[in-house]
Amino acid sequence: MLSRHMELIKFDDMKKTWYQIARHHKGDIPPSFELEVYKKMLDIFHPGDFYYYIVNIASVEMEFVSDSISNVLKIRPEEFTVEYIFEHIHPDDKARFALHEQKVTQFFNSLPSEKVLKYKVSYDYRLRCSDGSYKWILMQTVTVQSDEKGAVIRVLGVQTDITHLKTDNRPSGLSFLGLEGEESFYNVPVDSAVLITGKELFSKREKEVLRLVLCGKSTLEIAELLAVSVHTINSHRKNILNKSQCSSLAELGSKSVREGWV
Numbered sequence: 001m002l003s004r005h006m007e008l009i010k011f012d013d014m015k016k017t018w019y020q021i022a023r024h025h026k027g028d029i030p031p032s033f034e035l036e037v038y039k040k041m042l043d044i045f046h047p048g049d050f051y052y053y054i055v056n057i058a059s060v061e062m063e064f065v066s067d068s069i070s071n072v073l074k075i076r077p078e079e080f081t082v083e084y085i086f087e088h089i090h091p092d093d094k095a096r097f098a099l100h101e102q103k104v105t106q107f108f109n110s111l112p113s114e115k116v117l118k119y120k121v122s123y124d125y126r127l128r129c130s131d132g133s134y135k136w137i138l139m140q141t142v143t144v145q146s147d148e149k150g151a152v153i154r155v156l157g158v159q160t161d162i163t164h165l166k167t168d169n170r171p172s173g174l175s176f177l178g179l180e181g182e183e184s185f186y187n188v189p190v191d192s193a194v195l196i197t198g199k200e201l202f203s204k205r206e207k208e209v210l211r212l213v214l215c216g217k218s219t220l221e222i223a224e225l226l227a228v229s230v231h232t233i234n235s236h237r238k239n240i241l242n243k244s245q246c247s248s249l250a251e252l253g254s255k256s257v258r259e260g261w262v
Contacts, residue, residue, distance in 0.1 A: 017098075021105040021152045022058040047138075050160040054144070055082065057152050072137075072161045074130040090126035090134055093171070097125050099190040100174045107176055107188075108143070110254050113150030116143050120177040124162065136163045138172075142179070201243055209236040214253055 051069035055062050065077035073080070089097055100123050108116060121141045126134040138160045145154035173187030202210060205226075212222045219237065223230045246252040 017101050017105050021108050047165060048161040048163075050158055051080075052156065052158045053080065055155050055157060057155055063154070072129075072135065072159070073127060085127070088128040090128070093125040096171065096190075103174060103188060103190045108150075108152055111150060113146065113148060115182065116146045116150045116152060118179045118182045119143075120179060121174070122172075122177055123174040124172050127159075135161050136166045138162045202240060206236050206240055206243075209233060210240055210252075210256065213237065213240070213249070214256060 049068070049071045051066045051072055053062055053066065053069075054064040060082055062081050065080045067077055069075060069077055069080055075084075086094070086097075104121050108119070111119070119142070122138065124136055124138045127137045128134050139157060140160070141155050141157040143152050143154070144156045146152055174190060175187060176185045178184040208226065209222060212225065217225070219230055219233045223233045226233070241247070241252065244252055244255060246255055
């Protein structure tokens with residue numbers, strides 16, 4: 001059933017990013033997850049023509065592509081590969097696509113293993129069709145197979161033609177949509193070290209300090225930037241660690257991404 005393969009993608013940066021999210025897993029777990037695929041699809045809404053696919057992240061191979069891709073991109077299923085996506089993205093969208101995938105890797109690598117299957121990724125970009133025209137594609141992906149350590153092995157992707165909804169040619173942001181009651185993160189800044197959420201664990205000043213700490217600023221540099229004393233910044237840092245129940249900067253950075261602080 002999942003017998004369609006492709007050559008390994010040649011763009012090294014993207015391949016390295018995907019290997020990171022797979023945590024260098026060999027991808028040799030049997031694809032015994034068909035029932036879970038159908039369960040996940042119930043969570044996805046389609047505002048236009050769509051096609052879906054299964055990609056092995058560990059081996060960077062497209063294993064299945066639905067026939068409905070011919071209705072959207074006017075190509076055969078076997079033509080649709082990971083390399084095809086990258087090569088046919090609109091030139092103005094390529095850099096954003098790469099940044100989004102890097103952020104996706106950062107997000108999933110920060111999740112505890114039991115939550116990897118509980119998030120859907122959503123953002124859009126333009127893909128070139130066989131006739132040379134471009135269509136706005138809403139990409140939504142969910143992990144359908146991972147291992148006990150939380151490595152992403154296989155992903156179900158659904159790509160929907162939303163060209164008719166785009167009146168200004170402006171892209172939507174990257175979002176992580178929580179399933180099964182998990183918190184969602186909308187329009188996540190790709191250049192931010194943390195996610196945006198409504199949680200108010202920290203005070204406004206503590207949030208400022210936390211952002212600067214996660215950007216690698218020293219206590220002295222933060223004090224100078226905020227025009228306060230070093231003693232004040234040290235107090236804020238201590239409060240941040242106490243409130244977050246973290247014992248190190250590394251733990252604080254990981255937990256900030258996972259919990260969506262500041």
